[in-house]
Amino acid sequence: MLLTSMQTWTSSVISKSRADGVLKLVHFKVLLFIVCLYPFFSLAWGLLTDQLGVNPVETLTRSSGLWGLRFLLITLCVTPLRWLTGINQLIRFRRMLGLYAFFYATVHMLLYLGLDQFFDWSEIWRDIIKRPFITVGFINFIALLPLVFTSTNKMMKRLGGQRWKKLHRLTYFVAVAACLHFLMLVKADIREPVIYIFLLTGLLAVRLIYQYRQKKLA
Amino acid sequence: MFIRNKKPWDLSDSEVTDYKVYKNRRQFLNTAISVGLASALPSIGLAKPVDELKEYEGLSKSPFSTDEEKSTFEAITTYNNFYEFGTAKSAPSLYATEFPDESETWKIEIDGECDNPGVYDYAELVKPFTLEERIYRMRCVEGWSMVIPWIGFPLGELLKKAQPNSRAKYVEFTTLYDPEQMPGQRRDVLAWPYVEGLRIDEAMNPLTIISVGLYGKELLGQNGAPLRLVVPWKYGFKSIKSIVRIRFVEKMPQTAWMKANASEYGFYSNVNPNVDHPRWSQRKERRIGEFLKRETLMFNGYGEHVADLYADMDLKRYF
Numbered sequence: 001m002l003l004t005s006m007q008t009w010t011s012s013v014i015s016k017s018r019a020d021g022v023l024k025l026v027h028f029k030v031l032l033f034i035v036c037l038y039p040f041f042s043l044a045w046g047l048l049t050d051q052l053g054v055n056p057v058e059t060l061t062r063s064s065g066l067w068g069l070r071f072l073l074i075t076l077c078v079t080p081l082r083w084l085t086g087i088n089q090l091i092r093f094r095r096m097l098g099l100y101a102f103f104y105a106t107v108h109m110l111l112y113l114g115l116d117q118f119f120d121w122s123e124i125w126r127d128i129i130k131r132p133f134i135t136v137g138f139i140n141f142i143a144l145l146p147l148v149f150t151s152t153n154k155m156m157k158r159l160g161g162q163r164w165k166k167l168h169r170l171t172y173f174v175a176v177a178a179c180l181h182f183l184m185l186v187k188a189d190i191r192e193p194v195i196y197i198f199l200l201t202g203l204l205a206v207r208l209i210y211q212y213r214q215k216k217l218a
Numbered sequence: 219m220f221i222r223n224k225k226p227w228d229l230s231d232s233e234v235t236d237y238k239v240y241k242n243r244r245q246f247l248n249t250a251i252s253v254g255l256a257s258a259l260p261s262i263g264l265a266k267p268v269d270e271l272k273e274y275e276g277l278s279k280s281p282f283s284t285d286e287e288k289s290t291f292e293a294i295t296t297y298n299n300f301y302e303f304g305t306a307k308s309a310p311s312l313y314a315t316e317f318p319d320e321s322e323t324w325k326i327e328i329d330g331e332c333d334n335p336g337v338y339d340y341a342e343l344v345k346p347f348t349l350e351e352r353i354y355r356m357r358c359v360e361g362w363s364m365v366i367p368w369i370g371f372p373l374g375e376l377l378k379k380a381q382p383n384s385r386a387k388y389v390e391f392t393t394l395y396d397p398e399q400m401p402g403q404r405r406d407v408l409a410w411p412y413v414e415g416l417r418i419d420e421a422m423n424p425l426t427i428i429s430v431g432l433y434g435k436e437l438l439g440q441n442g443a444p445l446r447l448v449v450p451w452k453y454g455f456k457s458i459k460s461i462v463r464i465r466f467v468e469k470m471p472q473t474a475w476m477k478a479n480a481s482e483y484g485f486y487s488n489v490n491p492n493v494d495h496p497r498w499s500q501r502k503e504r505r506i507g508e509f510l511k512r513e514t515l516m517f518n519g520y521g522e523h524v525a526d527l528y529a530d531m532d533l534k535r536y537f
Binding site: 053054055057058118123126127130131132133184185187188189191 | 290292293296297301305307308360362405407408478479494496497498499501504506507510511
């Protein structure tokens with residue numbers, strides 16, 4: 001729901017501003033920045049007012065992980081949306097959305113390290129080695145780091161467009177692994193992770209179709 | 219002449235937030251937050267108003283009870299794994315509000331390898347037994363635990379009445395199958411109906427009880443009304459809820475979780491900090507309501523009563 005409302009919101013704002021002839025990207029970015037923080041504050045509020053159920057640590061860990069995955073998928077929506085709507089300015093939001101995926105993934109990771117394992121490193125190491133879903137989650141977090149470090153304009157220039165693009169294809173791996181991490185965690189009811197896998201498959205398929213068409217045209 | 223070039227970031231008057239709106243920003247935020255929260259968080263629903271529940275009086279205390287701090291009634295009745303009503307922890311308390319249907323008498327069938335089988339109404343079945351309070355630790359395979367003041371009677375007393383014969387090596391329990399009442403059964407999350415089992419000596423152990431209530435009151439739907447098994451030294455999923463059939467069998471029963479994933483869920487499923495589940499370390503647990511984790515105890519701390527049952531067994535193999 002948030003996803004669709006955000007998309008309609010961005011596209012309506014953008015088309016309106018186009019009509020005005022001035023692109024006030026800065027304002028949209030600030031607004032988007034605040035909107036993306038909503039899950040974080042709603043969880044913090046829930047924690048302060050004791051509304052996260054009787055196992056708040058579990059609720060926090062699950063929700064933050066889920067939001068990390070959601071932001072990954074939202075980030076992957078940007079490019080297909082550009083093709084679909086022709087609004088190329090959408091690309092300006094992609095970095096922020098991607099960094100939000102990292103933000104929620106970091107919160108998720110810190111909750112696991114701190115409130116689940118209490119920074120007991122030997123226990124954490126054992127967990128990473130022994131439990132496949134933790135292994136995947138951990139690898140996934142590591143894989144996010146080069147993407148974050150190369151997210152600045154400076155780094156983009158240093159790497160050069162082509163190399164930067166190549167490196168950032170890692171995002172696809174991260175998204176697939178994030179879905180897998182979710183799927184492996186579930187005991188019997190795989191419906192929810194399957195929905196995310198379905199969405200991701202769609203987002204990747206759109207890219208393949210687009211590439212295929214471009215090749216045909218060329 | 220003063221010429222002022224409009225910068226891209228300068229706002230025109232029409233774009234500035236109206237003062238009235240600005241003054242009300244806190245109210246707006248509060249409303250937005252509470253609306254958002256109301257939709258994002260599961261609401262807490264109880265089956266019946268708690269004071270309408272039947273209360274048990276004159277319960278005898280048990281030497282098997284722990285004096286640890288009890289989990290709250292709220293925790294016990296809103297944080298449940300009862301997949302028959304959905305897989306979320308909040309689902310059972312949300313969807314078991316009318317369960318079990320009071321217009322139908324609950325029947326329990328006792329059959330299999332025994333000389334005195336029968337079908338009993340719930341009230342008829344429970345009547346002969348003296349109810350007692352048993353405050354037990356409950357450890358879930360997912361790594362959390364509670365302390366629950368159950369009300370019930372030893373399963374062994376019930377089983378003896380059925381007069382099991384010499385072929386009765388195991389006892390198999392079955393939960394009600396009724397997708398109309400149990401919406402979770404409309405999807406094949408597990409192989410319905412839910413089946414659990416115990417070895418006959420485990421079933422006869424005095425710690426093993428049939429529970430009909432908790433916290434002095436009758437059981438709520440989400441806790442397995444009207445009657446359920448409680449086996450405190452095993453992971454919670456062994457304590458099958460809303461039982462309709464108890465059968466004496468010669469071969470080890472295939473339980474619902476064994477069918478779902480035999481490499482992760484064994485028949486015995488004794489609480490054991492030394493045998494890890496592939497997804498959760500079993501060395502520690504979070505007691506609901508506590509911040510720090512506790513060390514998990516062998517046989518959930520009931521070793522003095524049950525360790526003998528497994529004296530010659532390799533518990534890594536028979537997990």
